[in-house]
Amino acid sequence: MLQSLNEVVLKVEGLGKDVPSLAGESDGWLTILGDIDLDILAAESVAITGPSGSGKSTLLGLLAGLDDPSRGRVLLDGVDLSALGEDDRASLRAEKLGFVFQSFQLLPMLTALENVMLPLELAGRNDARHRAADVLVWVGLGERLQHTPLQLSGGEQQRVAIARAFAVGPSLLLADEPTGNLDSHTGERVIQLLFDLNREQATTLVLVTHDRELAARCDRVLSLHDGRLVCTA
Amino acid sequence: MMRLALRLLRRDWRSGELRVLLAALLIAVTCVTAVAFFTDRIGQALGRQAGELLGADLRLLADHPLPPAWRTRAETLGLRHAEFRAFRSMVMAGEGARLAEIKAAGPGYPLRGQLRTASAPFAATRIRTGPPPRGAVWVEPLLLQQLGLEVGDRVEVGDVTLRIAAVLRYEPDRSGAMFSIAPRLLMNLADLPASGLEQEGSRMQYTLLLAGESDAVAHFRSAIMNRLGAGERMEGVRDARPEVRNALQRAQQFLGLAAVVGVVLACVAIAMAARRFARRHLDTCAVLRCLGARQGQINRLFLWQMSTLGLLAGLLGSLLGFAAQGVLVTLLGPLFMVSLPPASLLPVLMGMAVALGGLLGFALPPVIQLKSVPTLRVLRRELGGLRPASAGSYLLGLLILATLIGWQAGDGPLALAMIAGITVTALVLWLGAALLVRLLRRLPRRGQVAWRFGLANLSRRPGASVAQVMAFGLGLMVLLLLGVVHDDLLDAWAGRLPVDAPNRFVINIQPGQLADVQAFFRDTGLPEATFYPMVRARLKGINDKPVGPGDYRDEHAQSLVEREFNLSWTTRRQVDNAITAGQWWALDATGNAIDVAQFSVEEGIARTLGIALGDRLTYDIAGQRVTATVTSLRSVQWDSFRANFFVLSPPGLLQDYPASYITSFFLAPQHVAQMDALIKRFPNLTVIDVSALMNQIRSIIERVVLAVKYVFLFTLAAGLTVLYAAIQSSLDERLRENAVLRALGARRSRLWQSLASEFVTLGALAGLLAAALASVLGYVLATQVLELEYTVNFWLWLLGPVGGGLGVGLAGLLGTRRVVSSPPLVVLRQG
Ligand SMILES: Nc1ncnc2c1ncn2[C@@H]1O[C@H](COP(=O)(O)OP(=O)(O)OP(=O)(O)O)[C@@H](O)[C@H]1O
Ligand SMILES: [Mg+2]
Secondary structure, X not given: OHHHHHOEEEEEEEEEEEEEOOOOOOXXXXXXXXXXXXXXXXXXXXXXXXXXXXXXXXXXXXXXXXXXXXXXXXXXXXXXXXXOOXXXXXXXXXXXXXXXXXXXXXXXXXXXXXXXHHHHHHOOOOOHHXXXXXXXXXXXXXXXXXXXXXXXXXXXXXXXXHHHHHOOOOOEEEEEOOOOOOOHHHHHHHHHHHHHHHHHOOOEEEEEOOOHHHHHOOOEEEEEEOOEEEEEO | OHHHHHXXXXXXXXXOHHHHHHHHHHHHHHHHHXXXXXXXXXXXXXXXXXXXXXXXXXXXXXXXXOOHHHHHHHHHOXXXXXXXXXXXXXXXXXXXXXXXXXXXXXXXXXXOOOEEEEOOOOOOEEEEOOOXXXXXXXXXXXXXXXXXXXXXXXXXXXXXXXXXXXXXXEOOOOEOXXXXXXXXXXXXXXXXXXXXXXXXXXXXXXXXXXXXXXXXXXXXHHHHHOOOOOOEEEXXXXXXXXXXXXXXXXXXXXXXXXXXXXXXXXXXXXXXXHHHHHHHHHHHHHHHHHOOOOHHHXXXXXXXXXXXXXXXXHHHHHHHHHHHHHHHHHHHHHHHEOOOOOOOOHHHHHHHHHHHHHHHHHHHHHHHHHHHOOHHHHOOOOOOOOOOOOOHHHHHHHHHHHHHHHHHHOXXXXXXXXXXXHHHHHHHHHHHHHHHHHHHHHOOOOOOHHHHHHHHHHHHOHHHHXXXXXXXXXXXXXXXXXXXXXXXXXHHHHXXXXXXXXXXXXXXXXXXXXXXXXXXXXXXXOOOOOEEEEEEEEEEEEOOEEOOHHHOOOHHHHHHHHOOEEEEEOOOXXXXXXEEEEOOOXXXXXXXXXXXXXXXXXXXXXXXXXXXXXXXXXEEEOOEEEEEXXXXXXXXXXXXXXXXXXXXXXXXXXXXXXXXXXXXXXXXXXXXXXXXXXXXHOOXXXXXXXXXXXXXXXXXXXXXXXXXXXXXHHHHHHHHHHHHHHHHHOHHHHHHHHHHHHHOOOOHHHHHHHHHHHHHHHHHHHHHHHHHHXXXXXXXXXXXXXXXOOOOOHHXXXXXXXXXXXXXXXXXXXXOHHHHHOOHHHHHHOO
């Protein structure tokens, strides 16, 4: 356990992101993330907090290789993401990484079950249906397998999104405000699920959250301000 | 509000659906105005310069010498007059002889418009105020080329030798290639008697031209109008050149309706793009409503946008249409007329109407719903979506389309047939597409993930899939029809003629020459040919009831009754004739018919004129009446190119009337020179080169087909726009879907595969459907219209699905490349 604790899963070096700003300004580029250095260890749980617009979602997206950074690099298990092609990054995600979006991003025309089956099918697993059903039961949606996202409440959708991220048993789970849209009771259940996973399967957790309580339960809290890490607690 | 509308319009430009909307509008406007500009120019040529087209203000035509009363009447009314005679005859030079359309014109011709000549085929032209002087002729360049002559050389016209004084470059009352079979030779009327060509049995048209004060012309017109005899006709400025008018009307209908197919498809694209536009503006409108915008304000906002778009499309499309009509003019113009005036601006109005009509009928239905989006949508996005598209909401649009079709067809039954045709095709396409898409859903879901996903996508959006299969199916069907079926039909038509089918007709053989001409054929080794007598007659009565052009509605029937046509006599039935009713005449031991008062009538003309077995027909032959009973109806294989006759009798009935003889035969290439010798010996004979005529007809057909293909190019573009609109309508969804899939670890190749499998399947299904429809249409055309044997081309079934799969697959991948290439985070941010 100790050994794996010391192992760096995610290494971030001088990471920065600029975006083109709408016409008008002479320069035309806006830095939304600058010079982030960060190590995240295996089985660690890390919270990223910060005011709205400080770049939390951007950082999380870059950690998952969903976009290219403007500067610096992200190493996942020692592999430089920006050195990889799109497809190799996709394979890496399929293999190791789960992502829970701030706005769920479930596919509206697929049922809850089919949504959860997706990553399993993409990974070529034969037991996709079985496994997806198991995970959905685990998040408490055993009765809602055949419902489409629109028929589910916000909290239920959130749980489907988490189930989808869990389904392949990722070693790293990135979650963007997993409790943002939930009432405190449901939020508590979701948090419980996350930490169960963290404990039982040694999954590394990186959570973006505004929720102080949730942040406090993490091993470490990072705070972002105007695209920069200000302190680590 | 207008400023906001324009600002939003500019912003929206980037999102794509406006571009599709504009493209669809442009295509609709372009193809309609291209045809409109073209027909407008010919129409104007017919209208404004009608006087010039007649060479007069009024002209009278007769198939016999002009009644002197006409000229006297004209003189008393103070009208200027001139006359000419037109006929076809061989002209000779040295050893060569060629058919020419001869016009022998008297002093004063033309009364309106001017002749132009040149000293060499491409030299500068010179205006002439009258016909060539005595002893001189002006000829069209083609004749010089055919006979190897130059200006200054001599030609023999009948018995007279005339000098070619100039090249004829412009003749105001000359028609285009569709109406002439040989080049023109213009001579002076005073030289005609010496030629000896004006004789019994030669088909000559006598024309009297009149010009003067419009009152006097009108007076003459009303005085003569009701006193026109058989074979006499009057043409005024308004009804000038009925043959060109008819052809123009048909061209207008043909091209106009071809353009309509493009418009229909473009409207589908407009409807699809507008729906997407509306869907993407639901949120904007919800927010605007939250901020206090009234429904009227929102309506005005979008009306401004739409009318700006419509105006832009109308103007730009008309410009494109103007550019596009140039091609039509090059292809078809020469068939109608020698020169065309510039276009008017009228088609621009038409373009505007099409643009605004398209928007009103097909873009507005979804856009108009925007005003009533609930404000609550700001909080709950699933609220207040668009109502599903229904036929009812597009009722206005369908009416607008029906009006357009009616307008282009210009006549009720044709418009109805077209609407029915489009509806049936759409229904068949819809049924076929729905069936195929349904079958697809039943397909067991096995195989690769990407493949499964692609197919699943198709059946997950059944409505869109069916619409897309329909659109591609239609486009591909048109392509297959014009590309494959058309060639097959032409080949089948050409292939039906045996190689030694007659390729020459010799007409105008006088009874006194018959024995000599037959001897000439024998002596020079020409093939043995049958010579048929021809007696010119006019139908006067059926069952003792008089008939005239007024008794028929059908124009063809009218001209058949008005004109003289040829009767013939024979004892034996020709091999390419078959009796369809009644009996061929019985012969006695000496080979003569027992009863000579019989007619055998070709079934087609019998149908047109309403003649039945047992009817008694009365003909006027050179002023005398001949009556006999119809004892048989025949079918005739006209395209065998053998001489054939509508009405036959046994020998004995017509033998005492003035006749001339005709023959047709196959002239082998090595015998070509013998024809020149024949004409040299018998200058009054006319040799018609059928193969040259066939080539001319073929080239006219080719031009028309090319023009139709050209118009269908717009249909194809419209079809592609539908494809693009269809792709776009699912683009937002796809973008998000694929971004999620990529976030979940799908490789790009897999996404490509899934997209490809979707579009290739779509295209292949459409191609299958198109091949089936094209085969059926080709079969119907061949057997019902052209009466040809038709075997469905195997290539159709290969080209359809494979071509469709590849084409649509490629277009689909190009249209959705953004789905695979944009970074997932960027897409997902846009939520
Ligand atoms: N593609 C982009 N184009 C322009 N601006 C962008 C882009 N991506 C991010 N931004 C800007 O970068 C900043 C950080 O965005 P991000 O979504 O990471 O913030 P966040 O910390 O997650 O905020 P919240 O807590 O509200 O979710 C914001 O100001 C956002 O507008
Ligand atoms: Mg965020």
